Amino acid sequence: MSSSAPKKVVLAYSGGLDTSVILKWLEATYGCEVVTFTADLGQGAELEEARAKAEMLGIKDIYIEDLREEFVRDYVFPMMRANALYEGLYLLGTSIARPLIAKRQIEIARETGADAVCHGATGKGNDQVRFELSYYALEPDIKVIAPWREWDLNSRTKLIEFAEQHQIPVAKDKRGEAPFSVDANLLHTSSEGKALEDPAVEAEEFVYSRTGSPEAAPDTPQFIEIGFERGDAVSLDGKALSPAELLTALNELGRIHGIGRLDLVENRFVGMKSRGIYETPGGTILLAGHRGIEQITLDRGAAHLKDELMPRYAELIYNGLWFTPEREMLQAAIDHSQRHVEGTVRLKLYKGAVHIVGRSSPKSLYSLEHVTFEEDAVYDQRDAEGFIKLNALRLRLLARRGA
Structure with a gap:
């Protein structure tokens, strides 16, 4: 793909301060048309507020989609079949959502004729990798824009200043440093x-x-x-x-x-x-x-x-x-x-x-007949002697050698 500026960008849009600033930054930096995509993955936010904010910011193509069933059926459940835990503890809640968002962004790019996609992940985290590997796997020539790796708005103060310059509403609780991100x-x-x-x-x-x-x-x-x-x-x-x-x-x-x-x-x-x-x-x-x-x-x-x-x-x-x-x-x-x-x-x-x-379970492999401590007619305990001796053979040979 050409290195020229994108003409139309599909932005993963939450409606929050960061992605609203990104929206205006894309227009100001590249002079491109922006399509917003907001996925309902069960985050509990009022997503119509994202639509209203995008409309207020002048966006014509606004996608807000309920992907909860697809998310659980096609991503969470396959992962659960594997009992997947990262480093033995983490149930991968953020990780498993990114491929679905990225997939739908690429589909919307195809539907709208967009030549680029954009995410709001920072240059320090994992999400930039997850989004972009998914983008390229699905559309190898897509242009990817990652504002946090390009702009100089590297503080909350600068983000708010940019927002005020471009008439982007800033919630009162977003002024100053947030205690943590969610x-x-x-x-x-x-x-x-x-x-x-x-x-x-x-x-x-x-x-x-x-x-x-x-x-x-x-x-x-x-x-x-x-x-x-x-x-x-x-x-x-x-x-x-x-x-x-x-x-x-x-x-x-x-x-x-x-x-x-x-x-x-x-x-x-x-x-x-x-x-x-x-x-x-x-x-x-x-x-x-x-x-x-x-x-x-x-x-x-x-x-x-x-x-x-x-x-x-x-x-x-x-x-x-x-x-x-x-x-x-x-x-x-x-x-x-x-x-x-x-x-x-x-x-x-x-x-x-x-x-x-x-x-x-009707498909259970548990056999009470075999495991019972009471008398049974299906398991000859004398068979265990040969089983043990065969498994012990290499250990006995090692011991005789003095290993």
Whole structure:
């Protein structure tokens, strides 16, 4: 593609200060037409306010789309089948949303004849990588504009000055330094920066917006049942729900019981460590339920191999490599393992924790006949002697040598 200035840009637009400034900066810097795209991923914001603000700023092509079902069905659920956790803890709530936003931006660029796309991610974080790797995987010749790597508006004060010069409304609570930044969608809320930058200091309670305090949670546990088919959750307490409906319901249960809080210092893809406060109430419950149903439906070899593959799979998502052959290859293996992962898991929610207390499946591999401590007619305990001796053979040879 030519290095000339873009004629039309699709901007990932939230309606907030940063992306509103970016909108006007694009027009002022490149003299281009701007198309705004705002995705409803369940972040809880009033998205019509984004439309009104874009209209006020003179935008003609405004896309606001409800992608909640697609987000959970095609991105969150495939990831949950893998039990994906980055660095053993993080449920990848921000990471998994970026490929979908990027995909839709590229589709809108094609629909509107735009020759460029733009995001509001900073030059220090992971999101710039996630957005841009996705853009290029889907449209290799697209022009990508990353204002935070180009402009000199490198402080909140300068952003506000630019906004006032271009008649961009600035909410009163945005004047001065925000205490921390927040990203949210149906899977999670993440908070980082400013008041949270010192990892030695405990985050204050006001940081948490999606979960109640575990200490203040009900003193009586709540029991729920999640139904699974082919590795995906399909029902809650016997009621069939769509993917987004089910995650929404689990989020509310997690909120009530203070489930899903995480204080994490993680290794960013760009090389630095960062501290984030994550809230993933429904996802934490869903992960526990999925592992519960896998316990009785997955063969040992398949289960252990999945656990070996999981860190690699999680790292691919974290690093923005969703639209890659390696992620698709791993996904195919994971999905194959889920063919018989069906049944019901019973969970206890109590004071910030989720406990598996029961599981049943028509495809269960659990055999009471074989495992019972009572008399049985299917397992000859004498067979274990030869099994043990064969496994011990190399150890005995080593010992005789004096290794």
